[in-house]
Amino acid sequence: MTSDGLKNVVLTESEMSYLDGDTGDLVYRGYDITELAERARFEELFHLFWEGDFPSQEQFDQTCSVLAENRPISDEIKQLAKKLAENQMHPMAALRTLVSALPAFDPDAGSSPLNMEANYRKAERIAAKLITLIAAFDRYRKGHEAVDPDPELSHAGNFLYMLSGEKPSPGAEEIFNSCLVLHADHGFNASTFAARVTASTLSDIHSAITSAIGTLKGLIHGGANSEVMRMLLEIDQQQIDPIDYVKQKLAAGEVIMGFGHAVYNTIDPRSPYLRKMCQKLGEEQGETKWYRYSTKIEDYMEEAKGIRCNVDFYSASVYYLLGISIDLYTTIFAASRVVGWIGHIMEQYAERTLIRPRARYVGPMNLKYCPLSQRQ
Amino acid sequence: MTSDGLKNVVLTESEMSYLDGDTGDLVYRGYDITELAERARFEELFHLFWEGDFPSQEQFDQTCSVLAENRPISDEIKQLAKKLAENQMHPMAALRTLVSALPAFDPDAGSSPLNMEANYRKAERIAAKLITLIAAFDRYRKGHEAVDPDPELSHAGNFLYMLSGEKPSPGAEEIFNSCLVLHADHGFNASTFAARVTASTLSDIHSAITSAIGTLKGLIHGGANSEVMRMLLEIDQQQIDPIDYVKQKLAAGEVIMGFGHAVYNTIDPRSPYLRKMCQKLGEEQGETKWYRYSTKIEDYMEEAKGIRCNVDFYSASVYYLLGISIDLYTTIFAASRVVGWIGHIMEQYAERTLIRPRARYVGPMNLKYCPLSQRQ
Numbered sequence: 001m002t003s004d005g006l007k008n009v010v011l012t013e014s015e016m017s018y019l020d021g022d023t024g025d026l027v028y029r030g031y032d033i034t035e036l037a038e039r040a041r042f043e044e045l046f047h048l049f050w051e052g053d054f055p056s057q058e059q060f061d062q063t064c065s066v067l068a069e070n071r072p073i074s075d076e077i078k079q080l081a082k083k084l085a086e087n088q089m090h091p092m093a094a095l096r097t098l099v100s101a102l103p104a105f106d107p108d109a110g111s112s113p114l115n116m117e118a119n120y121r122k123a124e125r126i127a128a129k130l131i132t133l134i135a136a137f138d139r140y141r142k143g144h145e146a147v148d149p150d151p152e153l154s155h156a157g158n159f160l161y162m163l164s165g166e167k168p169s170p171g172a173e174e175i176f177n178s179c180l181v182l183h184a185d186h187g188f189n190a191s192t193f194a195a196r197v198t199a200s201t202l203s204d205i206h207s208a209i210t211s212a213i214g215t216l217k218g219l220i221h222g223g224a225n226s227e228v229m230r231m232l233l234e235i236d237q238q239q240i241d242p243i244d245y246v247k248q249k250l251a252a253g254e255v256i257m258g259f260g261h262a263v264y265n266t267i268d269p270r271s272p273y274l275r276k277m278c279q280k281l282g283e284e285q286g287e288t289k290w291y292r293y294s295t296k297i298e299d300y301m302e303e304a305k306g307i308r309c310n311v312d313f314y315s316a317s318v319y320y321l322l323g324i325s326i327d328l329y330t331t332i333f334a335a336s337r338v339v340g341w342i343g344h345i346m347e348q349y350a351e352r353t354l355i356r357p358r359a360r361y362v363g364p365m366n367l368k369y370c371p372l373s374q375r376q
Numbered sequence: 377m378t379s380d381g382l383k384n385v386v387l388t389e390s391e392m393s394y395l396d397g398d399t400g401d402l403v404y405r406g407y408d409i410t411e412l413a414e415r416a417r418f419e420e421l422f423h424l425f426w427e428g429d430f431p432s433q434e435q436f437d438q439t440c441s442v443l444a445e446n447r448p449i450s451d452e453i454k455q456l457a458k459k460l461a462e463n464q465m466h467p468m469a470a471l472r473t474l475v476s477a478l479p480a481f482d483p484d485a486g487s488s489p490l491n492m493e494a495n496y497r498k499a500e501r502i503a504a505k506l507i508t509l510i511a512a513f514d515r516y517r518k519g520h521e522a523v524d525p526d527p528e529l530s531h532a533g534n535f536l537y538m539l540s541g542e543k544p545s546p547g548a549e550e551i552f553n554s555c556l557v558l559h560a561d562h563g564f565n566a567s568t569f570a571a572r573v574t575a576s577t578l579s580d581i582h583s584a585i586t587s588a589i590g591t592l593k594g595l596i597h598g599g600a601n602s603e604v605m606r607m608l609l610e611i612d613q614q615q616i617d618p619i620d621y622v623k624q625k626l627a628a629g630e631v632i633m634g635f636g637h638a639v640y641n642t643i644d645p646r647s648p649y650l651r652k653m654c655q656k657l658g659e660e661q662g663e664t665k666w667y668r669y670s671t672k673i674e675d676y677m678e679e680a681k682g683i684r685c686n687v688d689f690y691s692a693s694v695y696y697l698l699g700i701s702i703d704l705y706t707t708i709f710a711a712s713r714v715v716g717w718i719g720h721i722m723e724q725y726a727e728r729t730l731i732r733p734r735a736r737y738v739g740p741m742n743l744k745y746c747p748l749s750q751r752q
Contacts (some may be wrong), residue, residue, distance in 0.1 A: 006733035007733075007734075009382070009733045009734065011382060011735060014735035015737070016735075016737075017737070020735075029739050030741050031587070031744075036493070036670065057399045057749070080459075083452065083456075083480070086481040089479065089480040089638070093479050097480075099474040099498065100472050101460070104459070104465040104469070109465070113594075113595065119698065138550075187734070189732060190573060190730060193573055193733060194574055197569060197573055198507065200566060201567075201592070201597035202594045203525050203592075204593075206590075207469070207589075207591065210472060211590050212589030213583075214574050214579055215574040215577050217577075217579045217580065219577070219578040220577055220581070220730060221577035221730075226388065262732055293418075354597075354638060355566060355570060356383065356565065356566050357383075357385045357386070358384065359386065359387060359388055359390035359392075359712055360388070360389045361389075361391070363406055364391075364406035365403065368407075369416065371415065372417070374433055
């Protein structure tokens with residue numbers, strides 16, 4: 001007699017994104033993501049989600065210059081990233097900690113969460129710095145120095161550049177840009193919902209983003225794409241047929257990561273584009289086995305089990321082909337979704353409703369306290 | 377046509393605590409808190425909330441020794457606390473960051489959130505260290521060195537000792553113990569709910585507690601008790617009659633902090649005991665004005681407005697009389713509530729249901745993407 005995780009409870013109204021689980025549509029403020037994945041720059045989504053529509057050229061240039069200005073991180077934050085890296089912290093735990101630490105060095109940290117102008121300035125800084133934090137942490141744990149952002153590069157380009165220290169090819173930059181576009185918002189997923197719960201008490205934006213990152217870290221939320229790649233690597237190492245591998249796992253009662261979705265009963269609209277990117281990148285690099293394994297598994301799961309793959313399935317091998325460390329995949333999700341999180345946090349601030357459901361108490365009642373010394 | 381913040385939605389069942397908003401009852405696993413506030417040691421609540429009932433003497437001794445062993449924090453965490461203190465970070469933001477950083481130095485950090493034994497070890501460390509983190513941060517920002525915990529002192533006693541550097545009087549320790557007992561759990565309040573949302577994705581316990589701290593930080597959740605004290609100080613500085621002060625605020629459309637509650641339609645069962653403690657401490661210290669101001673405001677609000685005070689109202693002046701800095705009050709709330717948060721997180725792990733409500737999309741549809749260069 002409980003609500004099954006609020007699965008069918010409509011909490012509130014939102015103008016951020018529309019999901020249709022039956023038709024497989026995902027729409028950002030009126031725009032179908034299939035078109036956006038091919039044509040939009042990730043930087044355009046800031047204005048789309050935060051201001052309500054796509055920017056003019058002038059507004060777009062403004063976003064790009066604000067991001068360029070705010071991407072660098074202070075030496076103190078670098079030192080913290082280095083310390084966490086030296087202790088082999090989980091990348092998502094490190095990102096959660098680093099974002100939480102940012103307000104110690106933010107000029108607007110003392111402002112009220114009701115000051116919307118200050119909120120947007122803080123939001124811009126968080127979104128800009130997120131990729132720098134991730135890349136610095138990854139460089140440090142590999143024994144390298146951090147690479148400073150390049151103001152001439154796009155957000156997608158900067159991320160790849162700060163990770164590797166080399167300017168990415170236009171093709172890699174374009175594909176990674178599409179990945180960021182495809183992950184930017186998705187209704188009331190659990191991390192977005194956590195951000196809204198935190199913001200609903202009129203807590204600050206750093207708290208809300210920290211909650212979202214910690215929630216996205218979960219095995220059944222953002223953690224899935226890393227697991228998909230580990231599966232593909234296992235298949236490769238064992239030189240086993242991917243279908244046999246999947247059959248064995250299913251027979252053992254295990255879950256195949258990257259399949260099924262809480263909302264979509266049909267195809268996840270983000271996966272066909274990622275599938276195409278996986279093929280394209282593989283062909284460019286002469287390394288098509290990940291695409292081959294993946295399509296075999298996808299076809300089998302659909303035919304034998306009737307389960308379609310989700311956004312995590314092909315993003316795994318796309319990130320792998322882009323040379324990104326496997327345990328960093330969930331941080332990429334965060335680097336994109338932060339734009340959606342912030343849009344939702346702003347909606348929540350405007351709504352001013354505390355989110356607080358009830359529990360039905362089913363424990364004992366009317367017990368009598370017995371002093372410790374008299375207990376058995 | 378929305379759910380009003382899930383106010384009347386029953387999310388799930390829980391055996392942690394029972395709240396009756398109409399009778400004003402609060403029950404921890406079957407035990408009325410009125411009795412517990414007077415008689416229970418805070419350390420007993422660990423076993424009550426995590427294991428289901430009060431501990432035997434042996435189990436209690438075990439909890440005390442685990443807490444004593446785990447209260448100390450590493451030099452690296454001290455350095456981080458000092459750095460955040462030097463940058464004048466908000467105490468709740470610092471606590472959120474420090475708890476988030478703990479797994480970098482936790483031997484169980486790499487364990488799965490499904491490993492319940494490791495979860496309990498991590499939980500014990502977090503709960504033990506929370507008061508040490510708060511006290512160290514407070515000492516550093518005041519230009520002092522941190523005080524190491526004393527294994528001979530209780531949890532309440534240690535907190536007061538590490539803040540001031542002096543052993544507390546038995547009376548102060550007892551009163552502070554009661555404060556910790558009274559704040560330990562409260563159904564699905566927003567911070568507890570945030571912790572459960574984070575845990576519902578099978579994220580780790582540090583993530584869930586970090587979400588809870590960030591959510592508790594909100595102005596309309598844990599932030600209220602500091603605001604109550606600022607009001608009392610303003611009344612004192614202006615030498616104005618407390619009732620006139622309240623009348624002026626209400627006439628200006630302002631809210632009087634420490635009054636009203638999302639659940640209780642009658643008295644908050646935690647406030648009468650805190651009222652008594654405020655009186656007792658005031659008389660002991662020969663400083664009764666805070667009690668006098670408070671009771672005047674309480675009586676007026678009840679008679680004129682029909683609104684009763686909540687747990688935050690008298691805890692404000694109790695903490696003030698105990699010599700605790702005003703902006704530290706919400707961290708005390710966290711130091712107590714962490715025991716409840718952890719119990720709820722363990723319930724959530726056992727339940728294995730993703731918490732994910734829906735939103736009704738009310739934005740535009742069927743918009744056509746226009747390339748940036750062609751936009752007006």
